[in-house]
Amino acid sequence: MALTVDERLLKGMARDAAVYALTRPAAIVMWIALAAALALSILNLSAAGGSVGLSGLLPVASIALMVYAVVMTIVGARRAVRAATPPGTVVWVRLGESALHIGAGSRSSDIEYRTFQSMRAGTDAVLLKLRGASAITAIPRALLSDADIAQLRTRIG
Numbered sequence: 001m002a003l004t005v006d007e008r009l010l011k012g013m014a015r016d017a018a019v020y021a022l023t024r025p026a027a028i029v030m031w032i033a034l035a036a037a038l039a040l041s042i043l044n045l046s047a048a049g050g051s052v053g054l055s056g057l058l059p060v061a062s063i064a065l066m067v068y069a070v071v072m073t074i075v076g077a078r079r080a081v082r083a084a085t086p087p088g089t090v091v092w093v094r095l096g097e098s099a100l101h102i103g104a105g106s107r108s109s110d111i112e113y114r115t116f117q118s119m120r121a122g123t124d125a126v127l128l129k130l131r132g133a134s135a136i137t138a139i140p141r142a143l144l145s146d147a148d149i150a151q152l153r154t155r156i157g
Helices: 007-022 025-048 053-084 146-156
Strands: 002-004 090-095 099-104 107-112 116-121 125-130 136-140
Touching (some): 007 053, 007 136, 025 053
Antiparallel strands (some): 099 107, 125 136
16 A cells, blocks of 8 residues: 655654654653753742742743743654655555565665564554664554554564
């Protein structure tokens, strides 16, 4: 089965990739640290009473960092998905016995299942994390049936 990538699909795949990036364990640690910094800065303001000074900027800075992290993650995901599969690209995928066969435009790759560390199926994308790297491979969800996804989960481990 093949599929032509359009703007709607790109946005959906980028959204799935951004959600994945923002909910990974390292990102969760970052969110906890930023929330703790926000809570601590608010408590510091309460304890300071009437004299706010520079400590009044700490809650604003914490929130700004949170917003910045979300925005940059979304921008990065959109850029990465668009670079891999620009609009109009015909993509296809086939599950082999020992490798995943992926094609986008005139390029094709055969990637052994052991290359992947994990996978997550989103609404518009199936995201495959490469072992030993922070990179992911995004495949349009529409190219894979539920049985294909179950088979991928089994083969990736």
